[in-house]
Amino acid sequence: xxxxxxxxxxxxxxxxxxxxxxxxxxxxxxxxxxxxxxxxxxxxxxxxxxxxxxxxxxxxxxxxxxxxxxxxxxxxxxxxxxxxxxxxxxxxxxxxxxxxxxxxxxxxxxxxxxxxxxxxxxxxxxxxxxxxxxxxxxxxxxxxxxxxxxxxxxxxxxxxxx
Amino acid sequence: xxxxxxxxxxxxxxxxxxxxxxxxxxxxxxxxxxxxxxxxxxxxxxxxxxxxxxxxxxxxxxxxxxxxxxxxxxxxxxxxxxxxxxxxxxxxxxxxxxxxxxxxxxxxxxxxxxxxxxxxxxxxxxxxxxxxxxxxxxxxxxxxxxxxxxxxxxxxxxxxxxxxxxxxxxxxxxxxxxxxxxxxxxxxxxxxxxxxxxxxxxxxxxxxxxxxxxxxxxxxxxxxxxxxxxxxxxxxxxxxxxxxxxxxxxxxxxxxxxxxxxxxxxxxxxxxxxxxxxxxxxxxxxxxxxxxxxxxxxxxxxxxxxxxxxxxxxxxxxxxxxxxxxxxxxxxxxxxxxxxxxxxxxxxxxxxxxxxxxxxxxxxxxxxxxxxxxxxxxxxxxxx
Amino acid sequence: xxxxxxxxxxxxxxxxxxxxxxxxxxxxxxxxxxxxxxxxxxxxxxxxxxxxxxxxxxxxxxxxxxxxxxxxxxxxxxxxxxxxxxxxxxxxxxxxxxxxxxxxxxxxxxxxxxxxxxxxxxxxxxxxxxxxx
Numbered sequence: 001x002x003x004x005x006x007x008x009x010x011x012x013x014x015x016x017x018x019x020x021x022x023x024x025x026x027x028x029x030x031x032x033x034x035x036x037x038x039x040x041x042x043x044x045x046x047x048x049x050x051x052x053x054x055x056x057x058x059x060x061x062x063x064x065x066x067x068x069x070x071x072x073x074x075x076x077x078x079x080x081x082x083x084x085x086x087x088x089x090x091x092x093x094x095x096x097x098x099x100x101x102x103x104x105x106x107x108x109x110x111x112x113x114x115x116x117x118x119x120x121x122x123x124x125x126x127x128x129x130x131x132x133x134x135x136x137x138x139x140x141x142x143x144x145x146x147x148x149x150x151x152x153x154x155x156x157x158x159x160x161x162x
Numbered sequence: 163x164x165x166x167x168x169x170x171x172x173x174x175x176x177x178x179x180x181x182x183x184x185x186x187x188x189x190x191x192x193x194x195x196x197x198x199x200x201x202x203x204x205x206x207x208x209x210x211x212x213x214x215x216x217x218x219x220x221x222x223x224x225x226x227x228x229x230x231x232x233x234x235x236x237x238x239x240x241x242x243x244x245x246x247x248x249x250x251x252x253x254x255x256x257x258x259x260x261x262x263x264x265x266x267x268x269x270x271x272x273x274x275x276x277x278x279x280x281x282x283x284x285x286x287x288x289x290x291x292x293x294x295x296x297x298x299x300x301x302x303x304x305x306x307x308x309x310x311x312x313x314x315x316x317x318x319x320x321x322x323x324x325x326x327x328x329x330x331x332x333x334x335x336x337x338x339x340x341x342x343x344x345x346x347x348x349x350x351x352x353x354x355x356x357x358x359x360x361x362x363x364x365x366x367x368x369x370x371x372x373x374x375x376x377x378x379x380x381x382x383x384x385x386x387x388x389x390x391x392x393x394x395x396x397x398x399x400x401x402x403x404x405x406x407x408x409x410x411x412x413x414x415x416x417x418x419x420x421x422x423x424x425x426x427x428x429x430x431x432x433x434x435x436x437x438x439x440x441x442x443x444x445x446x447x448x449x450x451x452x453x454x455x456x457x458x459x460x461x462x463x464x465x466x467x468x469x470x471x472x473x474x475x476x477x478x479x480x481x482x483x484x485x486x487x488x489x490x491x492x493x494x495x496x497x498x499x500x501x502x503x504x505x506x507x508x509x510x511x512x513x514x515x516x517x518x519x520x521x522x523x524x525x526x527x528x529x530x531x532x533x534x535x536x537x538x539x540x541x542x543x544x545x546x
Numbered sequence: 547x548x549x550x551x552x553x554x555x556x557x558x559x560x561x562x563x564x565x566x567x568x569x570x571x572x573x574x575x576x577x578x579x580x581x582x583x584x585x586x587x588x589x590x591x592x593x594x595x596x597x598x599x600x601x602x603x604x605x606x607x608x609x610x611x612x613x614x615x616x617x618x619x620x621x622x623x624x625x626x627x628x629x630x631x632x633x634x635x636x637x638x639x640x641x642x643x644x645x646x647x648x649x650x651x652x653x654x655x656x657x658x659x660x661x662x663x664x665x666x667x668x669x670x671x672x673x674x675x676x677x678x679x
Contacts, residue, residue, distance in 0.1 A: 107370025
């Protein structure tokens with residue numbers, strides 16, 4: 001059933017070494033790829049005339065502490081021409097950098113800033129990597145699993161710096 | 163010259179800060195700064211059960227609460243693999259479309275108020291009061307109804323509400339004509355909105371824009387037609403699109419969408435099937451209150467579901483709906499426990515706002531207000 | 547916003563004018579969640595308001611942080627500002643806002659200088675007490 005998916009077939013033809021795993025769950029196809037080829041794969045998926053995954057719906061991170069590699073970056077792609085969705089995942093370790101896909105889909109600019117803000121993953125070749133949801137002097141990356149929900153200083157009264 | 167359109171500003175629709183670099187009156191560079199309403203909902207939901215996270219979704223885009231509920235509940239139902247009864251699906255469609263009309267009414271009122279017309283906002287809020295009164299009868303809340311549940315809806319429609327909904331759908335098209343007579347051919351309106359905030363088709367897709375902002379640029383992408391959910395394929399409606407991609411086109415698209423939503427509500431009301439409103443899955447769905455007060459097994463089930471929740475299978479899903487602002491999606495990763503492992507919300511206003519610099523660079527300051535209003539952002543959704 | 551519309555017309559209580567500038571305002575209504583990123587700006591706006599000034603904390607999040615007990619939410623506006631009225635609810639109905647305004651107007655009629663919560667008055671009164679006592 002999974003092999004009927006044109007995108008998966010083409011990916012397997014072109015990047016057979018980088019495809020680590022293909023899964024289908026509830027009619028959704030997920031492809032786990034190696035980090036070093038993510039830029040090439042995304043470029044191929046967005047520019048190939050049959051596939052045309054031109055809408056990057058979402059780019060987010062997931063923290064799988066204590067597994068190694070710790071973080072997973074998930075790309076949700078959508079092809080407006082074929083009305084098809086695809087999920088690409090890749091794993092990155094804690095102090096490694098990720099290539100940025102901002103050159104392919106401009107919307108990744110803000111999504112990657114958000115992943116950097118909340119997880120601490122640095123993206124190479126990003127034009128403007130700084131915090132987006134929290135303020136500039138903030139210490140820590142809240143969405144990591146070892147960060148408390150209430151924040152590290154929840155029992156101290158809050159004093160804003162004016 | 164650099165000026166700051168600060169976070170506290172009457173026309174930025176929430177706490178949005180835009181730093182504008184100007185050359186005279188022409189904008190050379192625009193940088194939006196967000197995060198002033200970041201509440202950490204994604205982190206908070208990781209420590210709540212699936213049922214307990216439903217009220218969070220109301221507070222994301224507070225003008226489109228029913229739609230947000232629908233997106234989340236669809237994602238969890240997809241993860242669990244349960245089937246929702248037809249009556250509940252029709253009720254969900256009806257509520258979501260009424261909510262879409264209410265959200266577009268707020269947009270219309272505030273957008274024209276920013277540009278300078280002070281009358282239409284009173285009219286649109288008058289219509290919105292009717293819708294909110296319907297919501298209050300049906301769900302108990304005006305702005306945060308939290309009406310949907312995993313597996314269906316919370317309560318069935320009360321007696322007599324069908325008359326209220328029918329009278330609303332009957333009088334609404336005339337009201338839309340009222341707004342049109344005030345604005346559509348108005349010379350001042352056209353001068354302030356035509357050729358303003360233009361974004362081309364390819365740019366809009368590349369910048370991840372969805373919803374009426376994308377459709378104003380001529381792309382016919384609507385999640386209700388592309389990836390239908392909750393029985394939308396059984397309803398008869400069209401997707402209005404624009405051509406140029408300016409503020410005027412988005413205004414026309416949203417007006418037409420209001421009319422089509424009204425028609426969908428009428429169709430849903432006419433063809434509402436009879437049947438149960440909650441799925442028949444004892445692990446997930448709460449038993450009816452009368453049984454809880456009499457049978458011990460219903461009481462135990464109620465207790466377990468409320469305190470512990472249910473354990474979905476391990477896996478990940480992405481489910482999206484067409485919210486009033488664009489494509490709202492939930493990406494939920496489950497590790498088999500009763501709390502979600504990752505609760506990711508893909509909100510339309512985040513991507514739409516990231517395209518703002520593209521739309522306003524090279525235009526005048528006064529156009530910034532019209533453009534921000536036409537993208538229709540809600541900061542609760544962007545910052546989460 | 548809806549409190550100023552036709553159904554609940556706030557203008558009949560004399561509160562028609564919503565001024566965007568703090569320098570012309572008497573009353574600040576903090577509505578919605580106050581985050582730590584926004585708190586310095588709210589404090590600056592409060593200090594820009596000329597006295598006499600009053601603060602209404604509108605909504606559960608402004609009163610006490612609401613349902614958001616997270617790393618980025620201030621648990622109540624009263625952590626950074628003196629608040630005169632708390633309007634609970636999520637969201638509070640427009641009638642609640644009108645009730646709070648009417649009660650505030652009654653309170654202002656009857657209050658003495660010592661009841662006021664603006665900070666400069668308080669510290670001025672404390673200095674007076676010290677010099678007298």
